Amino acid sequence: MAETRKASRFIVPVAVAGVAAATIGLVPALAASGDPDLPEITAQQLIEKIAASDTQTLSGTFRISTDLGLPLDGLTSALGGIGGGAGGGSSVDPSEKLTELISGSHTLRIAADGPERQKLTLLDGSDEYSLIHNGNDVWAYDSKSNEVFHEKAPAGTDAPDAHEVPKGKELPGTPKQLADEVLKAAGDTTSITVDGTAKVAGRDAYQLVIKPKQAGSTVESVKIAVDAANGTPLKFTLASVEGGKPVVDAGFTKVDFSKPAASDFTFKAPEGAKVTEGAAEKAAEEADGAKENPFGDELPGGLGDAFGLGAGSDKGGVNVIGEGWTTIAKIDSGAPAPKTDEAPKEFQGLLDSLGDKVTGKFGSGTVFKTKIVNALLTDDGKVYVGAVTKDALVNAANADK
Structure with a gap:
């Protein structure tokens, strides 16, 4: 042992x-x-x-x-x-x-x-x-x-x-x-x-x-x-x-x-180097509020709730769909999803390149994709995420209706 x-x-x-x-x-x-x-x-x-x-x-x-x-x-x-x-x-x-x-x-x-x-x-x-x-x-x-x-x-x-x-x-x-x-x-x-x-x-x-x-x-x-x-x-x-x-x-x-x-x-700080102590930095961050949510009490469209960052995080919760390699996590924010055309202009092109618009029995939404982890954000504020294909996310959302 x-x-x-x-x-x-x-x-x-x-x-x-x-x-x-x-x-x-x-x-x-x-x-x-x-x-x-x-x-x-x-x-x-x-x-x-x-x-x-x-x-x-x-x-x-x-x-x-x-x-x-x-x-x-x-x-x-x-x-x-x-x-x-x-x-x-x-x-x-x-x-x-x-x-x-x-x-x-x-x-x-x-x-x-x-x-x-x-x-x-x-x-x-x-x-x-x-x-x-x-x-x-x-x-x-x-x-x-x-x-x-x-x-x-x-x-x-x-x-x-x-x-x-x-x-x-x-x-x-x-x-x-x-x-x-x-x-x-x-x-x-x-x-x-x-x-x-x-x-x-x-x-x-x-x-x-x-x-x-x-x-x-x-x-x-x-x-x-x-x-x-x-x-x-x-x-x-x-x-x-x-x-x-x-x-x-x-x-x-x-x-x-x-x-x-x-x-x-062994390590000794070189002469003239700026030294930052981690504990001191943490205390300074807490003192000036640097660790607060930069979006305030809630993220746009209730996403703060969805990910446990907002004041109303008890509204949502994570449900698991499927098993094994096709496990999908479902998060219900309880609020409509933010519109990408309302995002800061620096992000709009990036969001468009990452996302594919999709529709189904569940309604409509956007699949944000990488080569491994994909996420479907529905227009009514639900999130389906997993190491699964776009079709698997859409099918899960359809079956969840």
Whole structure:
């Protein structure tokens, strides 16, 4: 049980790079020497291997490439036109800086020494942005602006365990039990197979492929390259049914599993650098009201209610339609949707490029689309959202009448 918890709370490539996600991907790192010849392995055995992995130390280079199918230049321009770059937050704050990873291609250097010490450096030409976690300290440094961000956990507190188990729920005690649970959860909606081998960052790896069995999902497949020797995930690829570039393609180009030097995780602010303390910044934001909803008590058209941001958020609520890969969340704002022609002019072109007008038994509305997540906003204020196709959203709205 202890070993399983230890492994599950520190899957290095995902935890350190922040790519679960989520939604970040990477340029393929396959070597030219061809696929390695490895012993056959079943999907269950490979899942067990991942679960049994206890990788605590590594260093290497990580490449990230993401294609969400969004006109991000237009989005950036629109946001800049409305917000003007103002906002109260530090430009070196990790919560802001790392959002750059949701688009384009990026190279990162990564080092990790257990759950208490990690370092990530985002390379951008001659400039570097470093994020260092060492015990209770988190440092971020942007060489371009010569700014430093520092946050320290209050004395006597422990770092939160991201894999805290709710009362009454226990993690499987062995890798085999965990693999059994994963395959059981997949059920009739998911296909999990081993599809050959690959060479990733000079390491022999198996390819674990996860595919929806249900029609209507925008996900074509999820592919994970797993180190054949130690079970560490080395590469993650998320493909859309639309084809083209992967939505997420993330992996190591170089990796070393030996213990990094302790000096890799030490940091001292350079002379003359501007230092922002996270706790002080938070207090200042609360004092001047920077964290208040910029739209006031409610978002336009009751959207504040729909997403729990307005004063009347108890009107709506989230209902789940379907299951598995075609699950759709329905949110009823209780108010007509805002008209796109009433949006600020900086947004109108962007909204038109993102949205498709649709009609059906439900009435009329607009489907806002990416390569993975789509959302139908009906003119009467209902929202249907999921990793499903436009037709699946329309069908769900029609059936909900």
